[in-house]
Amino acid sequence: MSAVLRIPTVLRPAMGGETTISVEGTTIGAVLADVTARFPAVKGQLLNEDGTLHRFLNVYVNDDDVRYLGGVDAAVADTDEITLLPAVAGGAW
Amino acid sequence: MLTLTFDQREAMVATCIRALPDEGCGLLLGRADGVVVDVVASANVAASAKVYEIDPRVLLATFRRADDEGLEVIGVFHSHTHSPAYPSATDIRQAPDPAWHYVLVSLASSPADVRSYSVVQGEVSEEDVLVEGVTGTRADD
Numbered sequence: 117m118s119a120v121l122r123i124p125t126v127l128r129p130a131m132g133g134e135t136t137i138s139v140e141g142t143t144i145g146a147v148l149a150d151v152t153a154r155f156p157a158v159k160g161q162l163l164n165e166d167g168t169l170h171r172f173l174n175v176y177v178n179d180d181d182v183r184y185l186g187g188v189d190a191a192v193a194d195t196d197e198i199t200l201l202p203a204v205a206g207g208a209w
Numbered sequence: 210m211l212t213l214t215f216d217q218r219e220a221m222v223a224t225c226i227r228a229l230p231d232e233g234c235g236l237l238l239g240r241a242d243g244v245v246v247d248v249v250a251s252a253n254v255a256a257s258a259k260v261y262e263i264d265p266r267v268l269l270a271t272f273r274r275a276d277d278e279g280l281e282v283i284g285v286f287h288s289h290t291h292s293p294a295y296p297s298a299t300d301i302r303q304a305p306d307p308a309w310h311y312v313l314v315s316l317a318s319s320p321a322d323v324r325s326y327s328v329v330q331g332e333v334s335e336e337d338v339l340v341e342g343v344t345g346t347r348a349d350d
Contacts, residue, residue: 126306172303174265181265201268206300207232207260208289 119147119192122199130157139198144175145188147198162200172203211284211310211325212339213237213245222321224250225288225314232261234287236271237310238280246280253287260299261287284310284325291317294324296333304328310336 118138123131131137132155141147145167152159162170168188169175175182176199182190192198225233235250251267263285275282289297294315304311307329315322327334
């Protein structure tokens, strides 16, 4: 068994064109390590050099933002759905 | 082209006015042909007059709603409180989706100026905005 990862439109071309994939790992860090091993092209959009979550990426476990669950240490269960959504941000600056 | 109702346009402007002195923002739920079905206001979690960020909870809820209703998130709007309705360097650098409509609401003048753009690989193009049968005028017309 494994968790399901929902892939945002902008990352699909670099991730096999799929809407969802099965992922392995018991933490968000492990799941993202699984994803970046399979799709190295997206690593820079998911993680910083130091392995922390990219500033402009939102990661959710079910309905919860992982920033409030411990970031890359957030727990993932087999039945969970993980969603990646690039942050929507900008401004006049 | 972006197509929306007068009330949807006014909802965007009202969201941006309520957010003052900070920038206001929200998402556009609609169809791939550029027709807006709903304007979804968001808190600006950056809480700034110079930058905005859509509330991650609103972002997730709106994508879920799009899936449930057979719609798409087709764009985002935000205000420039003291500058023209044109994407800034920050807007262009952080534009996540080349298919999206990037709507700028400038409150630098009254009435508010509302314009829409596409941003593809850093290239900005203004597009027409159709509001209830009235075609907007692009800056280069």
